[in-house]
Amino acid sequence: MKDKSKTISQSIAYRLEQMILDGSLPPEKKLPSERQLAERLGVSRSVVREALRELAGRGIVETIHGRGSFAKKVIEEIGETSPLMELYNTHARTLYDLYEVRALLEGEAAALAAENGTQEEHYAITKAFKEMEAVPAPANFALDYTFHLRIVEASHNPVLVHLLASLKSPLLKSVVTSLSNLVHRETFREHIERHHKQIYNAIISRNAVWARKSAATHVKYVSDALQNLEASDQPVIRDFSIEL
Amino acid sequence: MKDKSKTISQSIAYRLEQMILDGSLPPEKKLPSERQLAERLGVSRSVVREALRELAGRGIVETIHGRGSFAKKVIEEIGETSPLMELYNTHARTLYDLYEVRALLEGEAAALAAENGTQEEHYAITKAFKEMEAVPAPANFALDYTFHLRIVEASHNPVLVHLLASLKSPLLKSVVTSLSNLVHRETFREHIERHHKQIYNAIISRNAVWARKSAATHVKYVSDALQNLEASDQPVIRDFSIEL
DNA sequence: ACACATCAACTGGTCCTACCACGAGAGAAG
DNA sequence: CTTCTCTCGTGGTAGGACCAGTTGATGTGT
Numbered sequence: 251m252k253d254k255s256k257t258i259s260q261s262i263a264y265r266l267e268q269m270i271l272d273g274s275l276p277p278e279k280k281l282p283s284e285r286q287l288a289e290r291l292g293v294s295r296s297v298v299r300e301a302l303r304e305l306a307g308r309g310i311v312e313t314i315h316g317r318g319s320f321a322k323k324v325i326e327e328i329g330e331t332s333p334l335m336e337l338y339n340t341h342a343r344t345l346y347d348l349y350e351v352r353a354l355l356e357g358e359a360a361a362l363a364a365e366n367g368t369q370e371e372h373y374a375i376t377k378a379f380k381e382m383e384a385v386p387a388p389a390n391f392a393l394d395y396t397f398h399l400r401i402v403e404a405s406h407n408p409v410l411v412h413l414l415a416s417l418k419s420p421l422l423k424s425v426v427t428s429l430s431n432l433v434h435r436e437t438f439r440e441h442i443e444r445h446h447k448q449i450y451n452a453i454i455s456r457n458a459v460w461a462r463k464s465a466a467t468h469v470k471y472v473s474d475a476l477q478n479l480e481a482s483d484q485p486v487i488r489d490f491s492i493e494l
Numbered sequence: 495m496k497d498k499s500k501t502i503s504q505s506i507a508y509r510l511e512q513m514i515l516d517g518s519l520p521p522e523k524k525l526p527s528e529r530q531l532a533e534r535l536g537v538s539r540s541v542v543r544e545a546l547r548e549l550a551g552r553g554i555v556e557t558i559h560g561r562g563s564f565a566k567k568v569i570e571e572i573g574e575t576s577p578l579m580e581l582y583n584t585h586a587r588t589l590y591d592l593y594e595v596r597a598l599l600e601g602e603a604a605a606l607a608a609e610n611g612t613q614e615e616h617y618a619i620t621k622a623f624k625e626m627e628a629v630p631a632p633a634n635f636a637l638d639y640t641f642h643l644r645i646v647e648a649s650h651n652p653v654l655v656h657l658l659a660s661l662k663s664p665l666l667k668s669v670v671t672s673l674s675n676l677v678h679r680e681t682f683r684e685h686i687e688r689h690h691k692q693i694y695n696a697i698i699s700r701n702a703v704w705a706r707k708s709a710a711t712h713v714k715y716v717s718d719a720l721q722n723l724e725a726s727d728q729p730v731i732r733d734f735s736i737e738l
Numbered sequence: 739a740c741a742c743a744t745c746a747a748c749t750g751g752t753c754c755t756a757c758c759a760c761g762a763g764a765g766a767a768g
Numbered sequence: 769c770t771t772c773t774c775t776c777g778t779g780g781t782a783g784g785a786c787c788a789g790t791t792g793a794t795g796t797g798t
Contacts, residue, residue: 299544303544303545307552308552347654354599407591407595409591413595
């Protein structure tokens with residue numbers, strides 16, 4: 251239905267490209283070995299190699315001898331040393347600028363995930379949600395991030411996926427920031443958990459409008475809470491060194 | 495001296511590319527068979543095939559089953575080969591995904607520019623707007639982009655600025671695409687100019703809600719128009735080589 | 739002599755298997 | 769705990785066998 255009159259290796263190249271774009275294959279992360287791909291796709295290793303060559307020629311993947319093949323990041327990721335990161339570390343307002351954009355993008359992602367998400371993706375979201383719920387508050391920042399990531403992936407919008415991927419570093423940092431500062435306050439924790447549940451339910455029930463509103467409100471709430479916190483007395487802790 | 499730390503197939507690809515470019519292998523002419531190349535270059539047929547694949551991925555050669563490989567006429571190699579641009583050259587949908595995100599970001603930028611823009615920035619926007627208005631439709635794509643850029647800069651949100659900057663190349667291309675395809679239709683041109691005027695007025699009068707709505711509607715309109723155009727009959731022209 | 743079918747000899751496409759070269763991690767040696 | 773080594777997984781190359789289109793020469797029937 252889709253492999254119209256093409257050579258097998260070209261079909262494979264197309265499928266791989268599709269996976270990379272949709273985020274099914276995480277950007278800048280190692281993708282399966284040639285032998286694994288060959289077996290999984292039911293073709294010989296040769297065609298896999300030729301497909302990878304073609305994608306390499308287009309600059310979509312990069313393969314390194316002895317290590318493997320990697321999907322090249324579509325949009326430059328913001329590293330720890332980027333100018334934006336500098337701003338973020340020095341200027342308080344940038345944090346809220348980030349939340350502002352985040353509210354937009356995550357809202358859209360949630361809406362699209364509700365509309366276009368496949369059953370598998372909704373299951374992945376469910377899984378991430380339950381895992382996040384299971385772990386007590388302070389230690390689940392990684393799961394929190396994963397939950398949001400699954401939603402974005404289910405949006406089926408490559409531009410959105412890669413844009414949010416490029417914000418990974420500051421985003422992660424912001425998640426840690428919010429959780430560290432707010433989580434020990436019972437009220438905030440309940441709010442956040444309730445928001446997550448709202449977002450989750452909206453997406454699963456495919457209510458796009460509700461999903462967008464919930465996600466945007468959630469981010470906005472966290473941002474406002476941080477801002478109030480900082481305005482009142484306690485300084486917002488910003489500096490963390492984490493890996494994921 | 496030449497094959498520094500490269501894989502053999504990459505060297506072969508490079509050598510073939512050079513031969514094609516300097517005319518040793520006449521364009522649009524059949525080049526030696528894979529088996530002949532393998533023997534003449536003293537390598538296995540596998541590496542020859544992979545080299546050809548890589549060149550095929552870059553659009554330099556084209557191989558046809560049963561006939562042979564052909565050097566394609568090199569039109570323009572200059573164009574920015576950003577991975578993101580690669581995608582939506584091959585995947586039509588990505589273009590509309592881009593517009594979807596663009597509608598979000600530009601809407602927010604317009605709203606923020608209305609709220610937070612300084613007088614100087616509003617003047618810069620005014621200047622860009624008048625310049626864009628002055629030039630007849632087909633030739634002002636650069637001014638169109640500048641107009642939108644000024645608005646984003648006036649938003650005072652570094653994250654927004656950075657994200658839209660990272661989308662610059664594909665964004666530029668999309669602007670060119672839309673103008674090239676739609677500008678000769680009187681109806682579309684009038685719509686677009688009216689939209690621009692609405693956005694401009696909303697920002698200058700500091701009406702954030704109106705600004706967001708106008709900008710988002712504008713982008714959405716262009717996207718829909720392109721989609722209708724493509725769905726109906728005429729193919730959307732996507733290929734352009736421009737600098738700015 | 740012409741038109742047509744046939745077939746043989748190209749071409750690229752796929753598969754396979756063995757082997758080499760490089761890199762990373764586990765485990766032994768200090 | 770550090771360092772070295774060695775194994776194992778990875779991509780890279782080789783060469784053979786066979787399949788699948790394309791082409792053109794050959795041959796046959798009219």
